[in-house]
Amino acid sequence: xxxxxxxxxxxxxxxPSAMISNNExxxxxxxxxxxxxxxxxxxxxxxxxxxxxxxxxxxxxxSPPCKIxxxxxxxxxxxxxxxxxxxxxxxxxxxxxxxNQKVEFTVVRSCSKRYELKCIVEKCDWNVCAxxxxxxxxxxxIKYHNNHECSVDARKSDQKHATSNFISEQIIEHVxxxxxxxxxxxxxxxxxxxxxxxxxxxxxxxxxxxxxxCIRGTPEENYQILPSYLHIMVRKNxxxxxxxxxxxxxxxxxxxxxxxxxxxxxxxxxxxxxxFREMRKxxxxxxxxxxxxxRNQSIANGIxxxxxxxxxxxxxxxxxxxxxxxxxxxxxxxxFQSAARSYxxxxxxxxxxxxxxxxxxxxxxxxxxxxxxxxxxxxxRRRYDMQTTNIVESMNSILLKGREMPIxxxxxxxxxxxxEWFYERRKRQMKLFTEYQYGQKxx
Numbered sequence: 001x002x003x004x005x006x007x008x009x010x011x012x013x014x015x016p017s018a019m020i021s022n023n024e025x026x027x028x029x030x031x032x033x034x035x036x037x038x039x040x041x042x043x044x045x046x047x048x049x050x051x052x053x054x055x056x057x058x059x060x061x062x063s064p065p066c067k068i069x070x071x072x073x074x075x076x077x078x079x080x081x082x083x084x085x086x087x088x089x090x091x092x093x094x095x096x097x098x099x100n101q102k103v104e105f106t107v108v109r110s111c112s113k114r115y116e117l118k119c120i121v122e123k124c125d126w127n128v129c130a131x132x133x134x135x136x137x138x139x140x141x142i143k144y145h146n147n148h149e150c151s152v153d154a155r156k157s158d159q160k161h162a163t164s165n166f167i168s169e170q171i172i173e174h175v176x177x178x179x180x181x182x183x184x185x186x187x188x189x190x191x192x193x194x195x196x197x198x199x200x201x202x203x204x205x206x207x208x209x210x211x212x213x214c215i216r217g218t219p220e221e222n223y224q225i226l227p228s229y230l231h232i233m234v235r236k237n238x239x240x241x242x243x244x245x246x247x248x249x250x251x252x253x254x255x256x257x258x259x260x261x262x263x264x265x266x267x268x269x270x271x272x273x274x275x276f277r278e279m280r281k282x283x284x285x286x287x288x289x290x291x292x293x294x295r296n297q298s299i300a301n302g303i304x305x306x307x308x309x310x311x312x313x314x315x316x317x318x319x320x321x322x323x324x325x326x327x328x329x330x331x332x333x334x335x336f337q338s339a340a341r342s343y344x345x346x347x348x349x350x351x352x353x354x355x356x357x358x359x360x361x362x363x364x365x366x367x368x369x370x371x372x373x374x375x376x377x378x379x380x381r382r383r384y385d386m387q388t389t390n391i392v393e394s395m396n397s398i399l400l401k402g403r404e405m406p407i408x409x410x411x412x413x414x415x416x417x418x419x420e421w422f423y424e425r426r427k428r429q430m431k432l433f434t435e436y437q438y439g440q441k442x443x
Contacts, residue, residue: 069082070084078146084130087139099197103150105117106118115131123149126148171190171207172215174190187199188201219406240258241257241281268298271298290311291312291313295369299312338351339375401413
């Protein structure tokens, strides 16, 4: 301690201050001059801050905890001092509030720390202001005049705040419900009934698409995680085979997974050849193997190249459609069906002779395909009375809804449907086995 004057009350203290240089072993000392008045000031400030902190703690203990509001808060819950979970929830709340009241607001200021709104009518005093609470995502309402003084004429049925994003959030549960079909027309009626607002067809369609993307994911997200999805599918189902083919730019081209299901962007020679090669890996070589399809040449080329030992048959239903497109007469169609389904070759020759006498041009068109491909009497393999691809068309009809879904949801849809069928058939089989045992019905 150093005394400057014996008659003065003020005292000063020399205090050391350690300053660490770049070298940790080297410490520089310097003296800082602090007067006694400064010490008293620091002491009083520290004491005041402690009292202030105690006062805040006491108020927090005495006041009830504040409810954190979300976008679905009730209008009467929002007052000055109300706290929202985040800015997004607060924005959704006021959009919904204004849509229900059929009024509109304009954004005065919107940033990461402040949010201000006012009515679009200049003479109306409706306004709200909220600020962000420090070191949190919470927003507190610091100013709120919630009475609209605008006239009835200012009320609108076409709200600009009723965006497709807002509408999609209102209908997401309807879209999630498998038993409900949400169409743009249905959505237009629902918004008119519940909110009293008019939305266009295109806005309704966009809202539905956004809800679907929120539930099922976007196509880009689906294709990105497709390999992982197939890996888990094979791991959980031993014996299942999957394969993906990419193009030159490493983009999705085709996909195959047993049982014999393929997803491709086009039906050409390359796609079918790849499909049949993947199928061969699964079914290997089998005796008496027969393929039945329409007259698509890409299918025929793929079978001929990958399964040369198999026989390719033509679906009579599709063949008949080709004849109708060429305006064949009903008599010619009947003769064609009878000839194709006849069991004896003599009957087949006789019926085709009659068909030739009625319409030689159609006869020549039919005979472009060898009879071994489409007739029962000339077919070289066991056809088991399978004359058409109706079972495939039935399958496609049932899975038609799944084609509109993103690829992962479509795969889920196919597996769920197949699982339901197998379960019902196994259930009926087990019931039959328990009811009848050793040729006698159990009592």
